[in-house]
Amino acid sequence: MAKYLVTGAAGFIGARVAEMLLASGHTVIGVDNMNDAYDVRLKQWRLARLQPNPGFHFERLDISRREDVERISALEAGEHAPLEAVINLAARAGVRQSVLDPWVYFDTNLTGTLNLLELCRRQGVPKFILASTSSIYGDGAPLPTPETASSDRPLQPYAASKKGAEALCHSYHYLYDIDVTVFRYFTVYGPAGRPDMSMFRFTKWINEGLPLHLNGDGEQSRGFTYVDDIARGTILGLQPLGYEIINLGGHESVKINDLIHMLEDQIGKKALIEHHPPVAADMLASWADVQKARRLLGWEPQVALKQGVAHLVEWYAQERDWASQIAT
Ligand SMILES: NC(=O)c1ccc[n+]([C@@H]2O[C@H](COP(=O)([O-])OP(=O)(O)OC[C@H]3O[C@@H](n4cnc5c(N)ncnc54)[C@H](O)[C@@H]3O)[C@@H](O)[C@H]2O)c1
Numbered sequence: 001m002a003k004y005l006v007t008g009a010a011g012f013i014g015a016r017v018a019e020m021l022l023a024s025g026h027t028v029i030g031v032d033n034m035n036d037a038y039d040v041r042l043k044q045w046r047l048a049r050l051q052p053n054p055g056f057h058f059e060r061l062d063i064s065r066r067e068d069v070e071r072i073s074a075l076e077a078g079e080h081a082p083l084e085a086v087i088n089l090a091a092r093a094g095v096r097q098s099v100l101d102p103w104v105y106f107d108t109n110l111t112g113t114l115n116l117l118e119l120c121r122r123q124g125v126p127k128f129i130l131a132s133t134s135s136i137y138g139d140g141a142p143l144p145t146p147e148t149a150s151s152d153r154p155l156q157p158y159a160a161s162k163k164g165a166e167a168l169c170h171s172y173h174y175l176y177d178i179d180v181t182v183f184r185y186f187t188v189y190g191p192a193g194r195p196d197m198s199m200f201r202f203t204k205w206i207n208e209g210l211p212l213h214l215n216g217d218g219e220q221s222r223g224f225t226y227v228d229d230i231a232r233g234t235i236l237g238l239q240p241l242g243y244e245i246i247n248l249g250g251h252e253s254v255k256i257n258d259l260i261h262m263l264e265d266q267i268g269k270k271a272l273i274e275h276h277p278p279v280a281a282d283m284l285a286s287w288a289d290v291q292k293a294r295r296l297l298g299w300e301p302q303v304a305l306k307q308g309v310a311h312l313v314e315w316y317a318q319e320r321d322w323a324s325q326i327a328t
Contacts, residue, residue: 003027003081004238005072005125007063007116008090010034012194013131013185015046016231017087018056027055027081031072033062037092038195039326045319046192063090063112069119085127085238086116091162094196095135096279098158109161110168117172127179129237130169134186134249134286135159143253144223144289147184147245166245173243181237186249186288190227190308191315198256199224199309201328202263203316205271208324212271216278218257223250223287226303226311236297246296249288252305262306266313 004021008014009030018028030050034043050056059075061068090112092098092105113130120128136151136159154160169180189199205212225248233248254262260271293299303311316323 001025001027002084003029005029005031005083005086007031007086007088007112009050009058010043010047011089012046012190012192013188013227013230013234014087014089015050015192016190016227017089017234018050020231020235022050022053022055025055027057029057029059029072029075029083031059031061031063032090034060037094037097041322042192042195042326063088063115064107066115069115073119073123083123083125085129086120086125087129087234087238088113088116089131089234091131093133093158093194095156095158097196098156098161102157105157105161106164109158110164113165113168117168117178120178121172121176125178127238127240128169128172128181129234130165130180130182131234132162132166132182132184132245133159134184134247134288136163136166136184143285144287145247146289147247147292170243179240180243181241182245183234183237184245184247184249185225185230186247186286187222187224188227188230189224189312191312192319193227193312195326195328198222198259199312200326202260202271203267203312204324204326204328206263206267206269207316207320209269209272211274212260213276214256214260214273215276216256217275218260218273219255220278221253221255221285221287222259223253224259224305224308225250225288225301226308229301229303233293233297233299236299239297241296244292244296246293247288247290248293248299249286249290250301250305253285253287254305262309263313266310
């Protein structure tokens, strides 16, 4: 059984990756700074599910601070089993927020990644996984989008910070032979998902009879991916691959209008749609070409949109007392 460092362990994807690794009997050191980019109750809820597991060790720290990351080295020095991989899922995520406060995005997404790559170099950790994003492809990419599509012109500081992190990973792979897998995730959804993303917001707004704030005409489409599929793919990336950039995304692309109908059916309530102008930082469409993930990892998304949406709707119903208070 191996030992892994998962950053962003209280985050939406990080918590699920940690949970799956623990379920396979591995040891996980989880780190997170528990910032308030969105309601911390969601992070606490996810963390509370991990903490009873004896193989899980949590450290609250900030990956953008060198001295914090050096604390991980100090912890590691006293341990017999070395780290087999760093899975860097901590980030400032979200396209729109990055336009308002680009600095915090660069501190975490770029300097944070640098600090962790340095940890790998110092400690001889052989494997690094970076969460990157489909936002890197900007507008006008072919659909479905392969990894070879241009990512040279990121449209927002968020995408630019991830592009920088990908490039830095390559330097560390070249210089120090660290095996690096970069995953470009496409829109991820599921229980306890991020409240700044449409799935959570729509679920809350329809359930609570609140106006559903729709940017644009709803004809924009997204290739949604269920969180378990993303976590499984990320874990498959722990094998040695050299330096690879791999899309992980939904095979099913859905128009936002159709998604709203699906949620209405499953929740059993009508949405009160309120139309707003499109947001410049949003993309019109996203849809992953996942042939590379299939070829290199044998990965296939397994959870159909309808089934994944049912899990989310069920989770919301169970946690509604507090989930309904989360700001969206
Ligand atoms: N959710 C998606 O649809 C999606 C799509 C593309 C890429 N991604 C990427 O996947 C990764 C995980 O995203 P998520 O949706 O789980 O987001 P999330 O915000 O739920 O999780 C990120 C976690 O990292 C923590 N964190 C942030 N800055 C930190 C710092 N400086 N030090 C320590 N911890 C810090 C946060 O507190 C949070 O718990 C991110 O890198 C994100 O950019 C996500």
